[in-house]
Amino acid sequence: KVSPSAAPERLPFCRVTEEDLAFFRKILPGRTIVDPDLVEPSNVDWLKSVRGSSEVLLRPQTTEEVSQILRWMVTKSTERCLSSHQTFSHVLFSSYSYCNSRNLAVNPQGGNTGLVGGSVPVYDELILSTSLMNKILNFDSISGVLTCQAGCVLENLSFYLEERDYIMPLDLGAKGSCQIGGNVATNAGGLRLLRYGSLHGTVLGLELVLADGQVLDCLSTLRKDNTGYDLKQLFIGSEGTLGVITAVSILCPRKPKSVNVVFLGCETFEQLLKTFQLCKGMLGEILSAFEFLDSECMRLLNTHLKLPNPISDCPFYIVIETSGSDPTHDAQKLHNFLEEAMTSSLVSDGTVATEEAKIKALWSLRERVTEALTHDGFTHKYDISLPVERIYQLVTDMRKHLGNQAKSVVGYGHVGDGNLHLNVTSPSKDPALLAAIEPFVYEWTASCRGSISAEHGLGLKKRNYIYYSKQSQAVALMGNIKAMLDPKGILNPYKTLPDNLKQ
Template identity: 70%
Template sequence: MFLFRYCSERNLAVNPQGGNTGLVGGSVPVFDEIILSMALMNQIISFNSVSGILICQAGCILENLSQYLESMDFTMPLDLGAKGSCHIGGNVATNAGGLRVLRYGSLRGTVLGLEVVLADGSILNCLASLQKDNTGYDLKQLFIGSEGTLGVITTVSILCPQKPKAVNLAFLGCPGFSQVLETFTTCRGMLGEILSAYEFMDDKSMKLVESHLKLSNPVTGSPFYVLIETSGSNSAHDEEKLNHFLEQAMTSGLVMDGTVVTEDKRIKALWALRERITEALTHDGYVYKYDISLPVKRLYDLVTDTRERLGRSAKNVVGYGHLGDGNLHLNITAESYSHSLLEAIEPFVYEWTAQYQVSISAEHGLGFKKKHYIHYSKPREAVHLMQKFKAMLDPKGILNPYKTLPASSL
C-alpha cells in the first residue's frame, strides 16, 4: 500500500481507525499520528450461501453486514451494542466479544482469513477461506486483537451461521447474585443447545438506563436481572423447553419475576435495556471503566468490594456483563474526573484481579488507557515476546505507537 511505503520512508506514524467506538483509546491518536480511516473500504466482496463464508472489506459496519446476511437467512456470529457504528475490521482488531460468544465462540474461531497491510507497505494475503488449514503457523491470529499495532486489516473472511428460525428472550429478576449463578447452571442444563446468550445486570445499571434514557424496565424491584436468549430451529420445541425451565426457576425461588418475548420488535426493546447501559453511564458523569475476565463464582465480588472501598466518593458503582463468558463490566461514575478517586480505584482493581490470575481486559483490549497494566495478566516473558513480534513486524514503530504494549521491557 502506497501510504505505508510513504510513511515508512518518512518515519510517519499511522493510527488505523474503524468506527471509533473502542473503549480503551486505541483509535485515538496521541501525538502527531496520521489517522487512517477505514470507512470507505466498505464493500462486501462475496458471500457463499452453502458454506456461510462472508468476505468483506474491513470498513463494513457490523449492523450493515448483519442486515445483508439476514436477507439471506444468515447472521453474523457476533453482535454488540456498538453495531451501528463499529466496523468488522475494528471488531477483528480488538477481538471484540459481545453478546453471542456463548453460542458462536470468539472471532479467533469464526474469522477464517484476513488480508493485512504491513508496516513496510507489503500485503499479507491470509485470506484463504478454509475451516481447516494446518500448514504452518496460523498468522492471522497475530492480527486478531492486535489493535492496529502489527498491521492494518483490509479484508476479512468470516464464517457466518444460519439465522435461527425461532428466537425467545426472557428478562428475569433474581433475588441475589447466587441465584443469578444458579439460574445460569439450571438453564445451561435445561436449555442446552438452544441457549444463545446469558447476560446479567445489577439493579444500579438498570436504574441508570431508566433514569437517563427513559427506557422502562418491565420487571422492577429485583437486585439483579438476567437476559436469557434461546435460538433454535423449532419454535414449539424451544418454547416448551423454555417454559419448563422458567417453571423450575420460579418454583425454586431462583427467579422473582420475569417476562418472555418472541416478537422481533419486543426482543430488540428488551435487548436495548442491556445494550444501552454504556450510553446511560456516559450521561451519569465521568466513567471509570473496567472489563474483567474471572471465574463466574467471583464475578460480583469485585463490584461489592469496590463499592465498599469507594463509599460515597463514587456516584455509582455498577456491574453487568457477559456472565456466560465469565466477563464482568465494572463501571464507576463520578460527577467529574477526580485524580484521588482514580487512585482509590487503581491499582486496587488490578491487584484484586491479579490475585485470581485472571484478565484485566476480557474483550476491550489495552489500547492507550491500559497498556501499562498488562503485567497484571501476562508474565514478563510473554510481554517481552510480544515486544519482539512488534519490533519484527514494525521495526520503525510507525503502526499505532503508544498502544497495547509498554514501550520498554518490564
C-alpha cells in the same frame, strides 16, 4: 514516580510535510482530509475521554491505496525529514536518530467505538480510516463464509446476511458504527460469544497491509488449514499495532428460525449463578446468550434514558436468549426452564418476548447501559475476566472500598463468558477517585488470575497494566513480535504494549 496511566512522551516521528500531503492527495484525491473541523471527530474517542492532535485523515478505498500509504510513510520520509529539518552535519554529529529510525506514525481507525483509547491518535499520528473500504466481496451461501472489506459496518453486514437467511457470529451494542476490521483488531466479544465462540474461531482469513506496505494475503475461506503457523491469529486482537486489516473472511451461522428473549429478576447473585447452571442444563443447545445487569444499571437506564423496567424491582436482572430451529420445541424447553426457575424460587419475576419489537426492547436494557453511563458523569471502565462465581464479588468489594467517593458503581456483563463490566462514575474527572480504584481493581483481578481486559483490549489506557495479567516473558515476546513486524514502530504507537517496551 510516573503514573502508569500518564500520557506517554511523544516519540521522535517525523511531522507531516507539504510533500507528504502532495503525495497523499495524488493517491487519494478528495480523500486526504486536512480541514480541522472534518478531522476533529476522528481525534476524539467515543467516550470523549482522550483526544489526539492529528492534522490529517486519510480515507483509502482499496488495499493497494493502504499499501501505498504505508510504503510512503516508512520509506520516503527519512530523506525528507533530513532535508527539511536538519543539516547533514547536524544529523551526523548531534541527533542522528531523529528521523533515521522514526518515520511518519499512523493510527488505523475503524468506527471509533473502542473503549480503551486505542482508536485515536495520542499526538499527531496520521489517521488512516477504513470507513470507505466498505464493500462486500463475496458470500458463499453453502458454506456461510462472508468475505468483505474491513470497513463494513457490523450492522450492515447483519442486514445483508439476514436477507440471505444467515447472521453474523458476533453482535454488540456498538453495531451501528463499529466496523468488522475494528472488531477483529480488538477481538471483540459481545453478546453472542457464548454460542458462536470468539473471532479466533470464526475468522477464517484476513488480508493485511504490514508496516512496510507489503500486502499479506491470508484471506483463506477454508475451515481447516494446518500448513504451518496460523499467522492471522496474531493480528486478531492486535489493536492496529502489527498491521492494517484490509479484508476479512468470516464463518456465519444460519439465521435461527426461532428466537426468544427472557428478562428475569433475581434476589441474589448466587441465585443468578444457579439460574445460569439450570439454564445450561435445561436449554442446552438453544441457549445463545446469558447476560446480566444490576439494579444500579437499571437505575441509570431509568434516569438517563427513560427506559422503564419491564418487571418488578430486583437487585439483579438476567437477559437470556434462545436461538433454535423449531419454535415449538424451543418454546416447550423455555417453558419447562421458567417453570423450574420460578418454582425453585431462583427468579422472582420475569417476562418473555417472542416477537421482534419486544425482543429488541428487552435487549436495549442490556445493550444501552454503556450509553446510560455516559450521562452519569466521568466513567472509569473496567472489563474484567474472572472465574464466573467471583465476578460480582469485585463489584461489592469495590463499593465497600470506595465508600461515598464514587457517584455510581455498577456491574453488568457477559455472565456466560465470565466477563464483568465494572464501571465507576464521578461528577467530573477525579484523580483521588482514580487513585482509590487503581491499582486496587488490578490487584484484586490478578489475585484471582483474572484478565484486566477481557474483550476491549489495552489501547492507550490499559497498556501499562498488562503485567497484572501477563508474565514478563510473554510481554517481552510480544515486544519482539512488534519489533519484527514494525521495526520503526510507526503502527499505532503508544498502544497495547507497555511504555517500558517502546522502542
